[in-house]
Amino acid sequence: MAHMDVFRQRAFGMVELSAAVQRAPYKPNFLGSLNLFATKRVRTATVSVEDKGGVLSLIQTSERGAPISEGEREKRNMRDFRTTRIARGHTLYAHEIDGIRAFGTDSELQMVQNEVAEIMNGDTGLRAAVDLTHENMRLGAIQGMVVDADGSTLWNWFDAFNIAQPAEIDFDLDNAAPASGAVRAKCNQVVRGMQRAAQGAWNPQTSVVGLCGDAFYDQLTGHAEVRSTYLNQQEAADLRGAVGRVFSSFTYGDITWINYRGSDDGAVGVGTDKVKFFPVNAPGAFVQAFSPAEFLPFVNTPGQDVYAIVVEDRERQAWVRPEIYSYPLFMCTRPGMLLRGKRT
Structure with a gap:
């Protein structure tokens, strides 16, 4: 029979639990898997960003011996942003672990560890909820506006x-008689606009991605101009495969188009008629910063992705509460590069 004293074992200590959560496998989310965001682990709740407004201008010709014009200095501005806190707990009552171990099975400690691990790392556990929240914040950052769970704005970059x-x-995708090359012209508008707004964040490896809602993606892949590009070419087989397949991707007009699959309840996702454009491999364009937890063992240490603790009911010993915390900031430092489109 398991007792509440088992939670005083070292395995349930704050540092040990945080390390265990860090090692736990979980399903990677799409934006997280792109490695868009450079990670910055800070020791305080504040992240400082230096905004250098570089100036590049034409030089007026002048006569030899005449006074020369003075170059303009870069305008530097230090901006401070605070990380936010994500936290959730799940109370485990004494009766839920009573009699948890049968004779000849795993140790009492091991079985209780399994219960806590399920709460922390199960498919609908605390870590999964934090991962979903991080994905929602990344999705906000690549649109220039990070929103909270209730839809309120946390950061407007x-x-x-x-x-x-x-x-x-x-994109006027429902036009029954579009002009020749109309979609390609819109693609060029996106790519040109993003490059001009890059301010040094564009290099030969940088590319454009468009996250599409369902209706936008379906009409784009069914558009005559897009489909004709693949006909009579080696890629014609793609028309029967990847191009148009749900939650898939293809490239057209120097843009990688992705039918983004968010959460099934629609809480995290792209509007069905919309597309969101952002750069990939753009140095410094996106940053994810993590602050340390608000507990003594982690003061003035580099921030981790997540922290886990177990809180005890010390008065009655009726319950324990596994809790998980994260202190992130998902930032876009080049919001001018973030473009958006609509189906019609």
């Missing part, structure tokens, strides 16, 4: 860097 959000591009 356009406002933070004093940049006007570019207007939404109408």
Whole structure:
């Protein structure tokens, strides 16, 4: 029979639990798997970003011996942003672990560890909820606005860097008689606009990705201009395969188009008629920062992705509460590169 004293074992200590959660396998989410975000682990709750407004301008010709013009210095501005806290707990009551071990089975400690591991790392456990929240914040960052679970805005990176959000591009995909090359022209508009707004974050390896909602993706892959590109070529077989397959991707107009699959309840996702454009392999364009937890063992240490603890009911010993914490900041430092489009 398991007793509440088992939670005083070293295996349930704050540091040990945090390390165990870090090692636990979990399903990678799409934006997280792209490695878009450079990771910065800070020792405080504040992340400082230096905004250097470089100036490059034409030089007016002048006569020899005449005074020369003075070059403009870079305008530097230090901006401070605070990380946010994500936290959730799950109470495990004494009656739920009573009689947890039968004779001849695993040790009492091992069985209780398994129960806590399921709460922490199960398919619907605490870590899965944190991962989903991180994905939602990444999705917000690649759109320039990070939102909370209730839809309120945590960070508007356009406002933070004093940049006007570019207007939404109408791809006019439901036009029954589109002009020749109309979709390609819209693609060029996206790529040109992103490169011009890059401010040093574009290199030969940088490319454009468009996360598409379902209706946008379906009409794009069914558009005559897109399909004709693949006909009578070696890639024609793609029309029967990847191009148009749900939650898949293809390349057209120097853009990788992805039918983004968010959460099944729609809480995390792209609007069905929308597309969100962002750069991949753009140095410094996206940053994810993590602060240390608010508990003594982690003060002034580099921030981890997640922290885990077990809180005891010391007065009655009626329950314990596994809890998980994360202190992230998902940032876009080049919000002018973030573009958006609509189906019609």
